[in-house]
Amino acid sequence: MKNPQLNKHGELQHLLTTEGLPVQIMRDILDRASTFLDVTDVHEIRKVPMLHGKSVFNVFFENSTRTRTTFEIAAKRLSADVVNLNIGSSSTSKGETLLDTVGNLCAMHADMFVVRHAQSGAAHFIARHVAPDVHVINAGDGRHAHPTQALLDMFTIRHYKKEFHNLRVAIVGDVLHSRVARSQIHALTTLGVPEVRVIAPKTLLPTMVENLGVQVYHDMAQGLTDVDVVLMLRLQNERMQGAALPSAQEYFKYYGLTEEKLAHARPDAIVMHPGPMNRGIEIDSSVADGAHSVILSQVTFGIAVRMAVMSMLAGNK
């Protein structure tokens, strides 16, 4: 089966998922991202003219101020023209089909779509139907994938840990409903992390998750023992209604990341979170704001990684 995100030269045509993304492309994205960071202060990002004259459409069928903003900043630092569309509140609610919306946006001469949609597979669907010269970046589709988030996480891990081949990484929380977790797992295993763990109650883990190449833990103390990286996931409030969990309090007690639980990890472990955080539900404030946390670095690096993806796509015809 043809990999839908590569063109016939094996270059990146769309970024839809980290699954099946060649390791060299993944490394190229991370390397390119580091060129956008200021050499003296990694938290400063340069402005470059690489996408001058190009238009990037942020097409969000599901609201997300944060992700949309980081894509917008990334595109503007590349000197692109940016159009933001919150489709959730316009066309589709008037009965326009997704296909019509995509057709209309193509007719507006977009060079690149950044797409978020509540349905798994929506980005693949859109990529199948755009004009051949348009690039699609998946900014999150249902529970399926959020590749730029995973790539910025990989960038952050590499920044602090230098290598992947000697790491133990734990992903904690609602893996079942998480597109971030799926993309992280594929990215980590592709980059050669030898041990990826998931820690969650059984109600928050998908069937046969171990087939993705992870080890399953239900106990935080065991799962966090000697890990180098802790990737926290956001817990949606609706999980309590769906009978997946009894209460936020009980969840925090057993699966919330506290300093006490984090003490099982390696002394130099880093803690990450894709945001927005639920303090006191999946993570304690003392950890979120503590010495192990690199959560704010993730945000800055996220802009550089998105710049890398956009500029790489724009260079591939």
Next chain:
Amino acid sequence: MNIQISNGRLIDPKNRIDAVCDVYISAGRIAALGATPAGFVIEKVIDATGLIVAPGLIDLAARLREPGYEYKATLESEMNAAVAGGITSLACPPDTDPPLDEPGLVEMLKHRARNLNQAHVYPVGALTTALKGQELTEMAELVDAGCVAFSQADAPLIDTRVLLRAMQYAATFGFGVWLRPQDSFLAKEGVAHDGEVATRCGLAAIPSCAETIALATMLALAQETGAKLHICRLSSAAGVELIRAAKRQGLAVTCDVSMNHVHLSERDIGFFDPNCHLIPPLRSLADRAALRAGLLDGTINAICSDHTPVDEDAKQLPFAEAEAGATGLELLLPLVLKWAQQENITLSEALAKSTLQSAQILGLDAGHLSIGAAADICVFDPEMYWKVESSALNSQGKNTPFTGLEVQGKVRYTLVDGQLVYQG
């Protein structure tokens, strides 16, 4: 008209015939096999040299979409598709709009179908009013109007007591109850099998136990009520095992599987192919192997097309939003033949699964070519290869997971009641 089908290889599972043998048809019935009967004036000859002459296919599940969903398909288009697929009889589920829960609707459908003069249409009536799972339909009246059995189609029947009553009532008259087992709570919002593909793709899942829990309930109620139970579209290995055990214990239950589930698995979803969004979901390779084993040992009686024409707009959506279902009438024969080839079984054994066996489930004296039987016949070229292309299908439903597949076996002539209704 008096017709001679000459030089064809006659395959009739019921009468255990597999030999080159001429067939003589008169007054819509099989008049003779072999030699020309005395006084038989041949008015038309169908040269079947190199072709197979078999009973017309009998499909246990074909949605014709009338009334109510004419934008998806019409009786005209789907009846054309049926005879082009060598299907001479078909049972249609009651999930039309309105559902087939009133005699008038059934009479209208039968009347419209009869006027088209193609395949025989056997409506399966709604088991409960509006398929809501609350009140029983007028089953006896519906049978008088032409229904052959009763079903909930894919609509849930949550109240077990209603199901018990429905089966008791149907059993009073000896009517068949056709049910697709699925626990609606466990299947809620699900669009794919709860396995590695749904996990990888992040699709909401339906576990196999959604099937087995409902199936165990149905089997227990059949035991309790003595109702003639037919299980539709089995999908899981555990389901096959339950049916096998029930049959071993002497329960008179029958069961079918869709051709899609005989050939495909969850893996065919690939990169979210909406054509593989089916009901029930395509399950694992192990489930598919168990379904095939169930067909071979007789646990599963029949293969149906589960023909579900969907309009293009409803399919051109992300996987979960895309309407479930695939067109199938024109693919049933080649996919049964493909299965036979893969399993290395005789054509007679394979064709029985979509002719004789389905007729028995429907309670029809059909699906065979005995002398005196209705001349419902499919004449096909077993060697001819063709590529499945949406645009070439007669059905108004153009979506199938088999698009692009090279299949073997092409219908050349279809006869219903001795009339040539299709020639390809």
